Amino acid sequence: MMHFVEGSIAVAQAVRLCRPDVVSAYPITPQTHIVEALAEMVADCALDAEYITVESEFSALSACLGAVAAGSRAYSATTSQGLFLMFEVCFNLAGMRLPMVMTVANRAVSAPISIWNDQQDSISLRDSGWLQFYAEDNQEAADLHYLAYKVAEDHQVLLPAMVCFDGFILTHTYEPVDMPTQEEVDAYLPRFVPLAKLDAQDPISFGMLATPDYYMEFRYANDQALQKSKEKIRAAGKEFMAQFGRDYSAFVEGYALEDAETVLVALGSLCGTVKEAIDEMRAAGKKVGLLKIRVYRPFPVEELAAALKGAKRVAVLDKNISLGSKGAVALEVKDALYGSGIPVLDYIVGLGGRDLRKRDIARIVELAEKGEGDLFYGLREGVA
Amino acid sequence: MVVDKTLELFDCGHRACGGCGPALAARLILKAAGPNTIVSSATGCLEVFSTPYPETVWKVPWIHSLFENQAAVGSGIEAALKKQGRKEKVVIIGGDGATFDIGMLCISGAFERGHDFTYICLDNEAYMNTGIQRSGATPLDANTTTSPPGKCSMGNSRPKKDMPAILAAHGAPYVAVTSLAYPNDLMQKVERAIGVKGPSYVQVHSPCATGWGFEGDRTMAVGKLAVETGLVVLFEQTDGTVTRVKKVVRKPVEEYLKVQKRFAHLFKPAKKEAEIARIQAIADANAAKYGIDIKLKKPAETPQA
Numbered sequence A: 001m002m003h004f005v006e007g008s009i010a011v012a013q014a015v016r017l018c019r020p021d022v023v024s025a026y027p028i029t030p031q032t033h034i035v036e037a038l039a040e041m042v043a044d045c046a047l048d049a050e051y052i053t054v055e056s057e058f059s060a061l062s063a064c065l066g067a068v069a070a071g072s073r074a075y076s077a078t079t080s081q082g083l084f085l086m087f088e089v090c091f092n093l094a095g096m097r098l099p100m101v102m103t104v105a106n107r108a109v110s111a112p113i114s115i116w117n118d119q120q121d122s123i124s125l126r127d128s129g130w131l132q133f134y135a136e137d138n139q140e141a142a143d144l145h146y147l148a149y150k151v152a153e154d155h156q157v158l159l160p161a162m163v164c165f166d167g168f169i170l171t172h173t174y175e176p177v178d179m180p181t182q183e184e185v186d187a188y189l190p191r192f193v194p195l196a197k198l199d200a201q202d203p204i205s206f207g208m209l210a211t212p213d214y215y216m217e218f219r220y221a222n223d224q225a226l227q228k229s230k231e232k233i234r235a236a237g238k239e240f241m242a243q244f245g246r247d248y249s250a251f252v253e254g255y256a257l258e259d260a261e262t263v264l265v266a267l268g269s270l271c272g273t274v275k276e277a278i279d280e281m282r283a284a285g286k287k288v289g290l291l292k293i294r295v296y297r298p299f300p301v302e303e304l305a306a307a308l309k310g311a312k313r314v315a316v317l318d319k320n321i322s323l324g325s326k327g328a329v330a331l332e333v334k335d336a337l338y339g340s341g342i343p344v345l346d347y348i349v350g351l352g353g354r355d356l357r358k359r360d361i362a363r364i365v366e367l368a369e370k371g372e373g374d375l376f377y378g379l380r381e382g383v384a
Numbered sequence B: 001m002v003v004d005k006t007l008e009l010f011d012c013g014h015r016a017c018g019g020c021g022p023a024l025a026a027r028l029i030l031k032a033a034g035p036n037t038i039v040s041s042a043t044g045c046l047e048v049f050s051t052p053y054p055e056t057v058w059k060v061p062w063i064h065s066l067f068e069n070q071a072a073v074g075s076g077i078e079a080a081l082k083k084q085g086r087k088e089k090v091v092i093i094g095g096d097g098a099t100f101d102i103g104m105l106c107i108s109g110a111f112e113r114g115h116d117f118t119y120i121c122l123d124n125e126a127y128m129n130t131g132i133q134r135s136g137a138t139p140l141d142a143n144t145t146t147s148p149p150g151k152c153s154m155g156n157s158r159p160k161k162d163m164p165a166i167l168a169a170h171g172a173p174y175v176a177v178t179s180l181a182y183p184n185d186l187m188q189k190v191e192r193a194i195g196v197k198g199p200s201y202v203q204v205h206s207p208c209a210t211g212w213g214f215e216g217d218r219t220m221a222v223g224k225l226a227v228e229t230g231l232v233v234l235f236e237q238t239d240g241t242v243t244r245v246k247k248v249v250r251k252p253v254e255e256y257l258k259v260q261k262r263f264a265h266l267f268k269p270a271k272k273e274a275e276i277a278r279i280q281a282i283a284d285a286n287a288a289k290y291g292i293d294i295k296l297k298k299p300a301e302t303p304q305a
Helices: A007-017 A032-043 A057-069 A080-085 A087-095 A138-152 A182-188 A215-244 A270-283 A301-308 A328-336 A358-369 B021-033 B045-050 B070-084 B096-101 B104-113 B163-169 B183-195 B216-228 B261-266 B273-290
Strands: A002-006 A022-025 A050-053 A074-078 A101-106 A131-134 A161-166 A174-178 A252-255 A262-266 A288-293 A295-297 A313-318 A344-348 B037-041 B062-064 B089-095 B118-123 B174-179 B200-205 B235-238 B241-245
Touching: A002 A007, A007 A032, A007 A101, A007 A138, A007 A161, A007 A174, A022 A032, A022 A057, A022 B070, A032 A050, A032 A074, A050 A057, A050 B070, A057 A074, A057 A080, A057 A087, A057 B070, A057 B104, A074 A080, A080 A087, A087 A215, A101 A138, A131 A138, A131 A215, A138 A161, A138 A174, A138 A182, A138 A215, A182 A215, A252 A270, A252 A301, A262 A270, A262 A328, A262 A358, A270 A288, A270 A358, A288 A301, A301 A328, A313 A328, A313 A358, A328 A344, A344 A358, B021 B045, B021 B089, B021 B118, B021 B183, B021 B216, B037 B070, B045 B089, B062 B070, B070 B089, B070 B104, B089 B096, B096 B104, B096 B118, B104 B118, B104 B163, B118 B183, B163 B174, B163 B200, B174 B183, B174 B216, B183 B200, B200 B216
Parallel strands: A022 A050, A022 A074, A074 A101, A101 A161, A131 A161, A262 A288, A262 A313, A313 A344, B037 B062, B037 B089, B089 B118, B118 B200, B174 B200
Antiparallel strands: A002 A174, A131 A295, A252 A288, B174 B235, B235 B241
16 A cells, blocks of 8 residues: 655554564664554564664664574664674674664764765775665665565575665655555565474574684575575565565666666666666667666676676766765775776765756766766866 | 582683682683683783783683773674674683783773673782782772882872772672682682673682792781771672672681781881771771671670560
């Protein structure tokens, strides 16, 4: 049923429908509306969950870790500094193969402090072993939670998953969102069945010390699980399509890609703006397309290379910067296209909430056509 | 419930040093806690020597996540058990570094929220796992690798942090200090703590032969001296009121200090009377605060004709 709701509320409702047993979160802008909504649901008995109001994000994710280890489905939400305070726990959850879902309301990182959007926070956690999904709009943001739990809890995956959606741009924006019924979600997402759990009837040890004789094999298994998740995401996406009519089986999604000479690559809400800009450029005769990356971890190397094989040039819009290097997404797109001869140009855009408009997209396409890339786009005059 | 002292849930074969205090403490804790227990453990000696993959000594479900989140992990376990309607007891174990210092934030939050768990601090008064560095639990003047005595230093410059008082101030219904040198006291306190609804705290004074500098067969004797000199007070506090205190015929602190290499600089090359007096003053203040002194009847008190 369609609802006209704020993005955060759509996500909170989706989380409720996923029936988490334990919710633990710490307030941080622009994530707050999600956790406030969940607290109201618990207070009204609309959500039967233990809600742990912790003293920090570090404890929020640690409490989720304990809850999952004890066999419960857990949920948290955060952003920016909160995610960074969770950094140590993020790696730990993945290493211990404890599945859960966390929403990241993407926001810039300090310093200087900024509450506005970019994707530096979650991109910086790319090596943590979590699955990472990026939503373009609020429908996708809500839907990806059902899918993320399903994939994360698969016994051949058993990894935590982040659903990332842009702070303010999506979290605080009202859009029509189709919310399924509890019965529909229950049919798609079964109850969490842990492979192993803390249980006095069957005692096991979690989080043991690994010497150099064993450590590498644990890391290998962790990476293999992420690789394995690809087929599980595809299957969960197809099943989602069959049940809800929206297809999330692809890791990357093309827009006006068929004969595109210049292909823009982006993650998240920016894709919506790019599509509008492409429509205008196409009308003016420019052969421009978009490749949206929905699944960033595991990184879809083959899918991306296949989708971009017809391009003359690729322009990556990175809402992050690996300082001292380049945009993180561009680096991996270059890796995926290595040997193809297709030039990949990188544009650092939209940091700390700097708006990127249709005319900026057109300007970036012009720069790409001239081979001018690997730059911060849209700096204040006199800075660059 | 009475403690089954024959119960062994902390198996043999671990890699602790000879005479390890915390290893013995862990064994006694599990005797008292029983099999219906889930343990959340902090990084530290105990975690390292008890779980070298693929072996474990823990015969109860056990989890270690990080150095500083044992209380938050325990909170999550407790919430999950509650949601699932399960009745296992949650016991959280951390060393003094994990408890007094790096885990303080998570511990404060967990106690304030009032989860039903028992937090046990194995207090060996320094970071032993990393090579004997001072912590907030290190006593005055102790020699550690980061508080060495020297021309301008007498060793650790600060007295021990009063962690039990901090947790009592959180409203913890049960707070106790015990010592592994008193196994029955230790097991009784762990059993009582587990029986109390809400967050309870038991601090176990756990001598470390390696870190303190004494032979491994002296662990119990050194632990006893700490109590007999009044430097460690065994007490119980229920709902904010001290309800039980172990009374002793106090010995001078010197008897405790002189058997440990970490205090050797107080005796060599010359005896540091003033410093020893400062430590004696700590014991005297403890005695006055908790009333631990047993008053012996003096012959002079016999009535005169």
